[in-house]
Amino acid sequence: MITVQEAEKLILDSIGSIETEEIALEKALGRCLRESVLADRSLPPFDRATMDGIAINSSSYNTGLRKFKICGTAAAGSPQEALSDLKSAMEIMTGAALPLHADCVVKIEDVEIKGGKALLPDGLKLDFHTAVHSQASDCKTGDELLSPNVKISAKEIAIAASVGKSKLLVSKTPKITIVSTGDELVSIDQIPESHQIRRSNDATLGAALESAGFQEVNLVHIPDDPEQIETELRQILSSCDALILAGGVSKGKFDYVPEILAKLGVSIRFQWVSQRPGKPMWYGQFSRDGSRLPVFALPGNPVSCFTCLRRYVVPALEKWLQMPASKPVYAKISHDMSFKQELTLFVPAMIESRPSGELWAKPLLFNTSGDFISVAKTDGFLELPRGRKVFPEGEAFVFYPWPR
Numbered sequence: 565m566i567t568v569q570e571a572e573k574l575i576l577d578s579i580g581s582i583e584t585e586e587i588a589l590e591k592a593l594g595r596c597l598r599e600s601v602l603a604d605r606s607l608p609p610f611d612r613a614t615m616d617g618i619a620i621n622s623s624s625y626n627t628g629l630r631k632f633k634i635c636g637t638a639a640a641g642s643p644q645e646a647l648s649d650l651k652s653a654m655e656i657m658t659g660a661a662l663p664l665h666a667d668c669v670v671k672i673e674d675v676e677i678k679g680g681k682a683l684l685p686d687g688l689k690l691d692f693h694t695a696v697h698s699q700a701s702d703c704k705t706g707d708e709l710l711s712p713n714v715k716i717s718a719k720e721i722a723i724a725a726s727v728g729k730s731k732l733l734v735s736k737t738p739k740i741t742i743v744s745t746g747d748e749l750v751s752i753d754q755i756p757e758s759h760q761i762r763r764s765n766d767a768t769l770g771a772a773l774e775s776a777g778f779q780e781v782n783l784v785h786i787p788d789d790p791e792q793i794e795t796e797l798r799q800i801l802s803s804c805d806a807l808i809l810a811g812g813v814s815k816g817k818f819d820y821v822p823e824i825l826a827k828l829g830v831s832i833r834f835q836w837v838s839q840r841p842g843k844p845m846w847y848g849q850f851s852r853d854g855s856r857l858p859v860f861a862l863p864g865n866p867v868s869c870f871t872c873l874r875r876y877v878v879p880a881l882e883k884w885l886q887m888p889a890s891k892p893v894y895a896k897i898s899h900d901m902s903f904k905q906e907l908t909l910f911v912p913a914m915i916e917s918r919p920s921g922e923l924w925a926k927p928l929l930f931n932t933s934g935d936f937i938s939v940a941k942t943d944g945f946l947e948l949p950r951g952r953k954v955f956p957e958g959e960a961f962v963f964y965p966w967p968r
């Protein structure tokens with residue numbers, strides 16, 4: 565049996581990089597950028613007024629002039645104007661280009677306008693570029709404003725739009741198929757017999773992937789019939805980009821998944837990880853047309869497959885898309901815990917951000933890894949490392965938030 569860290573490394577080291585495609589900027593939110601975005605000109609492109617007021621030359625004010633003749637108005641969007649001389653002022657709006665010969669802006673609250681003149685009080689602090697956003701002070705032509713491998717959020721959209729990128733090169737969205745197996749499982753709209761349950765894992769995993777930014781998810785259910793599993797998986801492997809199975813991976817007589825995956829040519833990278841929940845987890849890859857599709861077979865217990873999806877599958881898919889790895893979040897455990905087994909324990913926990921600025925996690929004592937009802941109250945899980953037996957209150961551990 566391998567450790568959590570070994571499993572994580574085997575997965576991440578085996579994952580390549582997905583192909584790219586060009587898409588419209590309006591569709592780019594949440595996607596992974598795969599090109600550099602350069603400044604097509606300096607920003608701001610001109611000396612930009614940051615206040616509504618008057619534009620003057622500060623040396624005139626600083627040598628005693630208080631009354632300036634108003635020589636015109638500079639509006640945002642109109643070409644650059646010019647002061648008629650150093651003793652004149654121009655009314656100016658936020659966003660307008662600073663007129664020639666002016667070097668600062670006095671906000672309108674500090675100005676009295678009377679009979680075509682602007683009267684200024686004593687004591688203003690006016691210098692070169694007061695209330696002016698200087699040309700090229702944010703970036704220069706050719707500067708790299710966005711580098712590849714960032715997840716595109718609203719702030720990256722602003723930058724791309726400002727430099728005229730109406731299209732962006734991004735990672736393709738993989739077509740992911742989620743397969744649940746099991747004869748005991750009926751669909752949501754059926755009334756289960758007393759020995760049956762409605763299936764929920766597939767819907768949960770699909771929703772978790774969607775909220776992590778993977779929109780093309782397809783759900784399939786297959787009964788515990790080896791021939792049917794083989795036929796359907798062969799078909800799925802010929803068309804999807806990634807396959808995630810839930811259930812049928814452990815040691816039961818009807819747990820056919822690992823054997824059938826091997827028969828279909830999916831090469832196993834590992835099975836059995838020293839962790840709870842999720843010990844029977846299986847990972848492999850399927851070669852098709854020169855690329856290797858990731859195949860995860862997660863243990864069927866609802867908390868196990870949800871935890872494994874968060875701990876291994878989402879980071880692997882993000883790496884495949886070249887997304888930056890998310891930074892670890894630490895939280896202090898709010899109660900003493902002990903756990904005697906030689907396993908890493910993923911313990912679901914409620915998070916509390918205290919006024920001291922510390923993040924605390926209250927572990928949930930849940931029934932079994934079938935108890936998804938209790939786990940729904942939690943915000944994520946703490947990873948309590950293997951090789952330790954006690955976890956004292958106040959010690960910090962890595963916390964993994966659930967996808968939301």
Ligand SMILES: Nc1nc2c(c(=O)[nH]1)N[C@H]1C(S)=C(S)[C@@H](COP(=O)(O)OP(=O)(O)OC[C@H]3O[C@@H](n4cnc5c(N)ncnc54)[C@H](O)[C@@H]3O)O[C@H]1N2
Pocket residue numbers: 744745746748749761762763764765766810811812813814815816819841842843844862863864865866868933934
């Ligand atoms: N002899 C052993 N038995 C088991 C071991 C072991 O090491 N030795 N491991 C246990 C652990 S840990 C887990 S986790 C489970 C994993 O089992 P499988 O992956 O084979 O999953 P199933 O047997 O198909 O189902 C387990 C459980 O989960 C329910 N389930 C499955 N799919 C769904 C679904 N889509 N929606 C809701 N619930 C689902 C299923 O009804 C079962 O109750 O094995 C242990 N056994």
Ligand code: MOO
Pocket residue numbers: 840841842843844863865867868932933934
């Ligand atoms: O991985 Mo199993 O998760 O403990 O039920």
Ligand SMILES: [Mg+2]
Pocket residue numbers: 811812813814815816818819864
């Ligand atoms: Mg089983």
